[in-house]
Amino acid sequence: MNSDEPTGTGTSDEVLEYYSRNWDRIANCYDLGEDGLPLDPAWYRKRLYNEFLQKHKPESVLDIGCGGGWSVLDALEQGADARGIEPVAELKQHGCQLLEKHDHDPDRITQDDLASLSSLDDESQDCIALLSVLPHVPADNWQAVHEDIARVLRPGGRLIAAYRNQLFDLYTxxxxxxxxxxxxxxxxxxxxxxxxxxxxxxxxxxxxxxPGPYFTAARDKSFGALDRVKSNPLEMPAFLSRFGLTSEAVRFYHFHCVPPLLEKSVDDLRQINHQLELSMSDDWRGNFMAAIFMVEAVKS
Ligand SMILES: C[S@@+](CC[C@H](N)C(=O)[O-])C[C@H]1O[C@@H](n2cnc3c(N)ncnc32)[C@H](O)[C@@H]1O
Incomplete structure (x- = not known):
């Protein structure tokens, strides 16, 4: 990390350093394993995001915290005028190279922070994507961040955001x-x-x-020690409505067919989880069995 890299919405240095250290794995987390199943739950996020793009066909997308650039590429390939913002230099560079490799302008991804929203004009954006970014922003800043999201979206514009599911804690x-x-x-x-x-x-x-406060399935165990805000999917529509954002869908991913502590005793666990992912994104069980949810909301 360079000292001149941007910060601003309160994402901690530990988080940014984690992503900087593990950029290669984060940027390439969408592969399938030898058994044909996704290696990382991010694959399911990408799947739901593509369904969102197909359904709503936004003219343009501002993808904030775009990681290794895959979601920017997805939006471009689906015809949107997409741009990405990513604070971590290594991830931003990966994203630029990815776009270039697919014949898109690499300058569509810039190194910046969610805080840069404050410099955008009112009602200037058609769609904002925040895919697993907000959990890194301290809860004290959520009011201001969501106010800014609503301010820059045009009427009829959309937010798609992934949040950590607090209700999953009941299931564990x-x-x-x-x-x-x-x-x-x-x-x-x-x-x-x-x-x-x-x-x-x-x-x-x-x-x-x-599992204890530092439990994580990730290879770099320090991820589990990072503060990440959890949200209640049952409350999120009411929270967003305070900013003039009407929730159109709450969708779930990162399913667990059993509580994590039972995982070792289940045969075919990954296959069962995969089937849950493919068939239950819109099922009420996701409120409890899925660790992450995505909200699609439209600005009134
Ligand atoms: C779990 S990764 C998701 C990456 C990407 N959105 C995706 O779906 O593959 C979280 C990303 O959020 C970025 N991030 C964290 N805090 C941020 C902030 N305040 N502003 C912009 N990006 C941030 C991280 O650098 C990281 O790339």
Missing amino acids: FNSFTLEFYDKQLWGCPPCEPLSGHIDDLKGLITNPDL
């Missing part, structure tokens, strides 16, 4: 479940007298201390 049956009871379900004023009962609840869960 571990320390995350306890945290969900403590901070979310029992976080309401009438439940204040229940605070002592979190230890009782802990006694009901077989693995209350697992």
Whole structure:
């Protein structure tokens, strides 16, 4: 990372350094394994994003936090006038090379931060894509960021954004479940007298201390230690409506057919998960069984 690289919406240096260090893997996470199944859940994000592009055919797209550039390429190949913004130099460079390789102008991707939205004119954008970027932005900044997104979208313009699913914590049956009871379900004023009962609840869960705060399936284990904001898919339409953004769809990916702690005991787990991904993106079960959700919203 160079010291002159942009920051601005509060993404921590640890996150940007993580992406800088692991740029090669992040940029190339859309491959299939020898068994023909995706190696990374990002493949399903790409799939849902392409369905969005096919359905709505935006004239132009501003793809913020575009990583290795694949989603910019997807939008270009589907006929949109697409541009990308990426703060991490190595990823931005990969994106530029990818576009060039496919005969597109590499300058369509620039090195910048989500904060650069504030310099865009009101109602100047047709579509904004934030694909797994907002979880890196501290929750305190979400109000301002969403205000800016709504401000720059033209009426009828769309936001597509991927968020981490907070409700998935109920499904994991571990320390995350306890945290969900403590901070979310029992976080309401009438439940204040229940605070002592979190230890009782802990006694009901077989693995209350697992996975632990640094659990991650990623090879670089430091990713699990990064702060990433979770959101409630049931609340997101109401949250977005405060900014004049009407939710048209909430779609799910990164499915788990069993809680993560049971994964080792299931045969054909990846195949079952793959079938869930292909058939259940719009199913209510995604609220609990999927770790990520995407919202498609239109500006009124
Ligand atoms: C999980 S990756 C997703 C990359 C890409 N959107 C995709 O779908 O393949 C998250 C990306 O968000 C970028 N990012 C994190 N904070 C950002 C910010 N404040 N502004 C712009 N991009 C940011 C990271 O550099 C990284 O490329």
